[in-house]
Amino acid sequence: MRRISLMLLMVMVTTLVAACGDLLPTGGDESLAPDNAVVVRMLYGSEKEAWIEAVTTEFNNQRLESTEGRPIFVEAVPIGSGESLDLIVNGQEQPAVWSPASSILVPIANQQWAAANNGELLTEENPPPVVLSPVVIAMWQPMAEALGWPADPISWADIAEITRSEQTWADFGHPEWGPFQFGHTHPDYSNSGITAILAIAYAATEKTRDLTVADVQHSDVAEFMASVQQGVIHYGRSTGFFGRQMFNRGPAYLSAAVLYENLVAEANNPELYPNLPLPVVAIYPEEGTFWSDHPYAILNGPWMTDELRDASERYRDYLLAPEQQQRALEFGFRPADPGIAIGEPLTMENGVDPTEPQTLLAVPDAEVTQAVRELWGENKKRVEVQVVLDISGSMNDEGRLNSAKQALSTFIGQLADEDELGIITFSDSAAVLTPLDPLGPKREDVLQRVNGLFALGGTRLIDTVAEAYAEMQQFPPGERIRAIVVLSDGADNASSTSPSEIVNLLQADESGRSIKVFTIAYGSGGVDTDLLESISEASGATSYESSSDVQEIEQVYRDIATFF
Amino acid sequence: MLRIAQSLAGLYIVVALCVAAASFVGLLVPLGGTAPLPIGIRREPISISIAYGTEKEEWLAAARAEFLATNPRVRGRPIEINLEGVGSREIVRRIIDGDLQPTAISPASSIQIELLRGEWDARNTTPILYDGNDAPQPLVVTPLVVVAWTERAQALALDNPDQIWHNIHDLLASEQGWAEVGHPEWGLAKFGQTNPESSNSGIQTLVLLAYSFHEKVNGLSNADILDADFQAWLDDMQEAVLEFPSSTGTLMQDVVRFGPSKYDFVVVYENLAIESIEIARGRWGDISVYYPPANVLSDHPYAILNAEWVTPEEREAAALFRDFLLSEEVQTRALVEYGFRPGNPNVSFDVAGSPFERFESYGVQRDIAQSVQTPPADVLNELITLWSRRDYD
Numbered sequence: 001m002r003r004i005s006l007m008l009l010m011v012m013v014t015t016l017v018a019a020c021g022d023l024l025p026t027g028g029d030e031s032l033a034p035d036n037a038v039v040v041r042m043l044y045g046s047e048k049e050a051w052i053e054a055v056t057t058e059f060n061n062q063r064l065e066s067t068e069g070r071p072i073f074v075e076a077v078p079i080g081s082g083e084s085l086d087l088i089v090n091g092q093e094q095p096a097v098w099s100p101a102s103s104i105l106v107p108i109a110n111q112q113w114a115a116a117n118n119g120e121l122l123t124e125e126n127p128p129p130v131v132l133s134p135v136v137i138a139m140w141q142p143m144a145e146a147l148g149w150p151a152d153p154i155s156w157a158d159i160a161e162i163t164r165s166e167q168t169w170a171d172f173g174h175p176e177w178g179p180f181q182f183g184h185t186h187p188d189y190s191n192s193g194i195t196a197i198l199a200i201a202y203a204a205t206e207k208t209r210d211l212t213v214a215d216v217q218h219s220d221v222a223e224f225m226a227s228v229q230q231g232v233i234h235y236g237r238s239t240g241f242f243g244r245q246m247f248n249r250g251p252a253y254l255s256a257a258v259l260y261e262n263l264v265a266e267a268n269n270p271e272l273y274p275n276l277p278l279p280v281v282a283i284y285p286e287e288g289t290f291w292s293d294h295p296y297a298i299l300n301g302p303w304m305t306d307e308l309r310d311a312s313e314r315y316r317d318y319l320l321a322p323e324q325q326q327r328a329l330e331f332g333f334r335p336a337d338p339g340i341a342i343g344e345p346l347t348m349e350n351g352v353d354p355t356e357p358q359t360l361l362a363v364p365d366a367e368v369t370q371a372v373r374e375l376w377g378e379n380k381k382r383v384e385v386q387v388v389l390d391i392s393g394s395m396n397d398e399g400r401l402n403s404a405k406q407a408l409s410t411f412i413g414q415l416a417d418e419d420e421l422g423i424i425t426f427s428d429s430a431a432v433l434t435p436l437d438p439l440g441p442k443r444e445d446v447l448q449r450v451n452g453l454f455a456l457g458g459t460r461l462i463d464t465v466a467e468a469y470a471e472m473q474q475f476p477p478g479e480r481i482r483a484i485v486v487l488s489d490g491a492d493n494a495s496s497t498s499p500s501e502i503v504n505l506l507q508a509d510e511s512g513r514s515i516k517v518f519t520i521a522y523g524s525g526g527v528d529t530d531l532l533e534s535i536s537e538a539s540g541a542t543s544y545e546s547s548s549d550v551q552e553i554e555q556v557y558r559d560i561a562t563f564f
Numbered sequence: 565m566l567r568i569a570q571s572l573a574g575l576y577i578v579v580a581l582c583v584a585a586a587s588f589v590g591l592l593v594p595l596g597g598t599a600p601l602p603i604g605i606r607r608e609p610i611s612i613s614i615a616y617g618t619e620k621e622e623w624l625a626a627a628r629a630e631f632l633a634t635n636p637r638v639r640g641r642p643i644e645i646n647l648e649g650v651g652s653r654e655i656v657r658r659i660i661d662g663d664l665q666p667t668a669i670s671p672a673s674s675i676q677i678e679l680l681r682g683e684w685d686a687r688n689t690t691p692i693l694y695d696g697n698d699a700p701q702p703l704v705v706t707p708l709v710v711v712a713w714t715e716r717a718q719a720l721a722l723d724n725p726d727q728i729w730h731n732i733h734d735l736l737a738s739e740q741g742w743a744e745v746g747h748p749e750w751g752l753a754k755f756g757q758t759n760p761e762s763s764n765s766g767i768q769t770l771v772l773l774a775y776s777f778h779e780k781v782n783g784l785s786n787a788d789i790l791d792a793d794f795q796a797w798l799d800d801m802q803e804a805v806l807e808f809p810s811s812t813g814t815l816m817q818d819v820v821r822f823g824p825s826k827y828d829f830v831v832v833y834e835n836l837a838i839e840s841i842e843i844a845r846g847r848w849g850d851i852s853v854y855y856p857p858a859n860v861l862s863d864h865p866y867a868i869l870n871a872e873w874v875t876p877e878e879r880e881a882a883a884l885f886r887d888f889l890l891s892e893e894v895q896t897r898a899l900v901e902y903g904f905r906p907g908n909p910n911v912s913f914d915v916a917g918s919p920f921e922r923f924e925s926y927g928v929q930r931d932i933a934q935s936v937q938t939p940p941a942d943v944l945n946e947l948i949t950l951w952s953r954r955d956y957d
Contacts, residue, residue: 126810132821153749208752210803288751291822334847338820341846355848357825359751362806 037073038066040311043093045101045191046078046238047260048131048294051331055324059315072311080238080562081191085109088122094303096312098123099130101191101239101260103295104198107366123297130319131333134357135195135290136282138246138264139256141351144281146172155286157203159256163231164224169255177251179478181512184258185242186235186562187376192242193235195290196258197376198369200228202361208287209362216371226379233512234481235380237562243267249540250277253512260292261352262332268350284356290363294336383481383564384420386436386468387411390488390522392427395455400489400523400548405450407550411485411557412447415439419564420480421446426464427457428494436471460494461486461528462502465535469505469515477513481564483541484515485557488532489523499531506538516541518560523548610881611644615664617652617672617764618813619833620704620864623902624670624889631888636881643881651811652764656680660687665873668882670703672764672833672862675938682941694870698879702863703889704904706833707855707932708768711816711840713824714850719745725933726857729776732829737800755801756830758815759808760951765815766808768860769831770947773798775936781858782937789946795954802956816840823848833862834928838903838919841926853927858936864907 033039044052056076064072079087081100087093089112098109106127113122137159139149146169147154162180169177184196202208204224205215215221233254236242243263246254264282266272296319298304298312318324325335332345334354342354364372387408395401408423415421417440423433433453434446468484475482492499506517517539519532529545536543541563544556616624628645636643650658652671658664660683671677677693677700684692693700710732712722719742722731735744735753742750760766774784777794788794806826809815816836819827820843837853844851866889868874868882888894895911898904903919913920913930920930939947 126814129821134825209806286749288825291825334821336821338817338840338847339843341843358749359754360806360822360825 032060033073033075034063034071037071038068038307038311040072040074040097040308040315041095042074042076042097042099042315043079043084043088043095044076044097044099045081045084045292045294046240047101047133047262047292048099048328048331048333049078049240051131051328051333052076052078054331055319055327059318064311064314066307067310068307070307072314074315080185080189081105082187082194083189083237085112086188088299089113089116094301096299096304096308097315098297098299099294100297101292101294102195102290103127103129103293104194104290104363104369105191106295106297108369111366121300123299127295127297128316128320129293129336130296130316131294131325131328131336133260133262133292133294133333134282134284135192135199135292136259136261136264136284136352137256138243138259138267138280139283140251140277141279141281143169143174143177143251143255144283146174149281149283153286154283155203156199157206157287159285160200160203160224160228164227166231177255178511179255179513180231181233181253181255182231182257183233183242183246183254183512184235185239186237187373189237189562190239191292192239192258192260194369194373195292197225197372198364199258199285199287199289199361200225201372201375202287208359211362211364211368213368213371216368216375222375222379225375229376229379229381230478232381234483234516234563237559239263245540247273247276247280249510249512252510253540256283261334261346265332265345265350265352269345279351281351282353282356284353284358288359288361289357290361381481381564382416382418382420383483384436384472384475385415385422385482385564386472386484387421387423388464388468388484388486389423389425389433389453390427390459390461390490391425391453391455392457392459392490393455394459394490394523394525397489397525398523398548401453401455403548403550403553404487404522405453407553407557408450409447410554411561412439412443412450414558414561417443422468423450424464424468425453426460427455429460430464430467458494459488459490459492461488461490461492461531462497462499463495465517466497466502466505469517472515477511482513482515483560483564484517485520485560486517486532486535487520487522489521489525489527491526491528492531499534503534503538506535510540512540514540516563518563519543520553520556521545522553607641609642609644610638610875610877611646612667612878612881612885613646613648613665614668614670614882614885615648615650615655615658615666616670617655617864618649618811619672619706619836619862620670620898620902620904621647621649621813623704623898623904626897627889627894628885630894631885634888636884636888638877638880638884641877643884645881645885651762652676653762653767656683659692659869660684665871666869667874667878668866668868668886670864670866672864673768674700674702674863674865675767675944676764677865677867678938679941679944690870692870693867698868698883700865700867701886701890702907703866703886704835704864704895704898704907706835706862706864706904707859708765708772708831708862709834709837710829710831710854710856711819711837711851712829712854713848714852716742716747716750716824716828717852717854719747722852722854725855728854728856729773733797733801736804750824750828753804754806754826754828755804756815756819756827757805757808758812759810759957760948762810763812764862765812765831765833767944767948768862770798770951771936771939771944772831772856772858772860773801774947775858776856781934784937784939784943786943786946789943789950795950798950799954802951802954805956808957812836819851820844820847834905835903838923838928841923841928851926853923855927855929855933858934859932860936860938861932864904 110121163182168179185193187193187197204221243259247267261282267280296316325337346354421439422436518541519536521527521529521532533543546553546556655671656679738744741752757769758766778788816832866886890908895906895908900917
């Protein structure tokens with residue numbers, strides 16, 4: 001009972017962190033590191049956050065001594081696996097240990113590191129796994145049954161075909177369930193997103209191994225990828241976030257998503273999700289899937305010392321010791337220690353089948369994976385995004401407007417030419433800085449207009465959001481991901497729409513393809529954080545708080561961009 | 565004259581003290597006992613290092629602890645033992661390169677001993693291996709086996725040892741995969757072996773496959789390796805391997821971790837298969853053990869090095885540890901607890917709790933069919949070169 005409460009707490013903390021838009025945690029417990037400690041910084045896939053948090057606190061409390069007699073302290077930072085790869089390869093992060101969700105990323109990291117570092121490898125080729133979980137398609141049980149499961153296996157090709165043919169649940173005898181809504185995370189940030197697009201590429205080629213760059217570059221594969229992506233509701237930064245969206249918002253929001261088995265076991269735990277509307281099952285696709293095997297990679301960077309390496313090895317040995325491995329099972333992972341038998345909570349009652357998967361898709365070479373990522377970039381679902389920017393007089397304080405302009409310009413740089421962008425500014429009234437249309441032809445003009453903005457007047461927040469929402473509602477859902485990004489530094493003082501009216505308006509559309517309103521409570525001058533949170537919550541998006549520090553507000557915009 | 569007398573007297577006192585100290589220590593340390601060292605007399609220990617193939621890590625580590633607990637001594641000095649687990653092929657390469665200087669080595673197979681002898685002799689005038697009492701001696705013996713998930717092995721009717729490689733090959737080569745035998749849900753068939761560039765069992769597997777293809781048990785030649793039909797046949801099997809681990813221990817662990825999703829049939833040492841039978845049941849189910857029609861034995865030779873970095877005391881210490889490892893008690897433990905066949909021919913198989921009794925129903929058996937002849941170094945190298953060139957991994 002105590003363990004379950006702890007897990008519940010972990011999930012709540014994780015949810016809260018996500019909701020507050022905590023972007024790149026610096027290892028929350030850094031301040032607890034003893035003086036003179038040798039600090040083992042580990043960037044790790046956030047899927048195993050609850051387990052790592054639980055066991056690492058105990059490790060740190062042991063106060064082990066390093067080879068130089070200093071206390072060993074582990075600073076463990078949860079972060080999307082693709083994102084941590086980029087940060088390490090770019091030199092922005094210099095951790096001692098990297099533990100992404102999957103070893104698929106290890107050869108890619110080694111290849112990119114070698115290219116920039118005279119052929120040196122970032123880490124050993126086959127770092128040991130610490131926990132395991134198969135990549136699965138999580139689906140509401142009645143929906144899986146409507147597709148013939150469990151008697152008929154469901155394949156990646158089936159999911160791709162339903163998605164690209166724009167079939168709805170009416171085609172499977174359930175018109176009341178509406179459209180088939182599918183989702184996976186953003187492959188540039190999250191491992192499960194990479195596995196999802198690899199599986200789609202395999203389905204397109206009707207292969208299960210020996211995928212080549214030539215296969216991937218075939219025009220039929222591009223067409224297949226584009227049509228599957230059309231059916232995706234939106235992307236996201238982490239697999240944990242996606243799971244929570246699905247399990248908290250129910251089958252009207254998402255029919256199925258690419259997740260890990262451990263998240264399905266969690267979903268069916270009533271202590272964690274007391275209001276789960278229907279049971280969730282893990283589908284192990286017929287053609288095979290991938291393992292998320294959480295390798296523990298000690299890095300070879302110039303920042304490593306013998307002392308740090310030894311400390312990193314001791315933490316690894318601790319994670320692999322039977323006691324910590326047994327706890328990993330309690331959190332829904334299959335232990336890496338083969339000597340630990342599989343049992344609760346990995347049972348059929350919890351929607352998972354420990355005798356699966358029966359076969360795998362082969363992990364392609366690094367260059368093939370790269371080709372699939374590029375293919376996805378060219379064929380991903382496009383976004384239409386309406387930026388709603390506060391330019392009231394108070395935006396002059398703390399240099400807020402200048403920072404916001406700079407961050408917005410960076411954000412625009414992340415959008416593709418085919419994406420559509422509109423910008424509405426508001427103070428006493430709203431003004432269209434640029435209408436919602438394709439970015440490509442107007443990119444330079446928009447950047448100049450943003451640069452020329454200045455602050456003056458009051459805060460007409462709610463009306464402006466309501467107007468932007470109404471305008472976007474005119475576009476048909478499904479063709480593009482639709483999002484509004486609101487930044488405000490003050491309390492509304494000029495709108496006729498009430499807070500409850502805007503919340504009711506947004507809550508009316510519960511589907512996964514609804515317009516998502518991201519909000520940024522900006523600066524420290526009387527911003528109405530509660531209002532902004534209720535707006536984003538009602539739409540199914542995320543709210544953020546940011547100071548006027550340029551890097552911080554840029555990071556907020558970057559995080560929003562992972563959604564599309 | 566007086567000065568000489570004083571010096572002699574001084575020398576006498578020193579010698580007398582040494583003798584007294586030695587007797588004192590001797591008195592306090594009964595044979596095989598664990599008595600503490602007498603306070604005040606501290607002898608510099610003799611430190612030896614042993615580079616060994618990781619397959620026998622657990623047995624060696626346990627034996628080392630037991631050996632040291634007997635307080636063993638050479639010329640009155642205590643012994644320290646550093647065990648360094650190194651891939652069997654790597655041991656040879658690193659000694660030749662000069663960055664590994666152990667007192668003794670124990671790779672998985674005599675193949676590595678022969679490779680070391682050949683490469684060393686080409687570069688040096690003094691041989692690196694002793695003859696006589698300190699010549700390389702096998703510690704334990706283990707054959708290769710094919711491990712398969714029982715349900716799948718039964719579906720393939722994998723019970724005729726003479727046809728085992730061909731049965732497996734034909735399924736691996738099939739584009740229908742397991743659908744050939746009525747199990748489309750198992751996908752394409754998958755093979756498992758270690759990387760022959762780094763692991764002894766990987767190269768042994770290739771040797772067995774080559775002999776099997778050419779239907780012989782000795783005289784494997786370069787022409788056999790270069791034969792186009794053999795290469796095409798080998799392609800079918802090697803392309804059905806999803807990943808080549810660098811050590812056999814890791815391979816067997818991965819079989820239990822990832823189950824039939826990743827490996828349908830793997831080639832591993834018998835002792836590792838024996839160790840895994842019970843834990844596999846807790847994860848995926850039963851495994852079955854099969855013996856190829858012709859085998860290759862890993863004899864885990866223990867060789868003290870005749871090298872400039874080994875002192876006579878270290879040589880003696882290494883020999884004491886070897887004799888301990890070959891003692892009946894330690895050999896029996898290798899059999900019962902770790903699934904190794906005894907290297908000491910005087911040690912009996914028929915002991916209570918032997919895995920050859922306990923796991924008979926899983927296919928573990930005492931009798932091994934004939935062994936293939938170990939090919940000469942140039943043929944082994946040709947095989948590894950072929951494997952590397954085909955870029956299977």
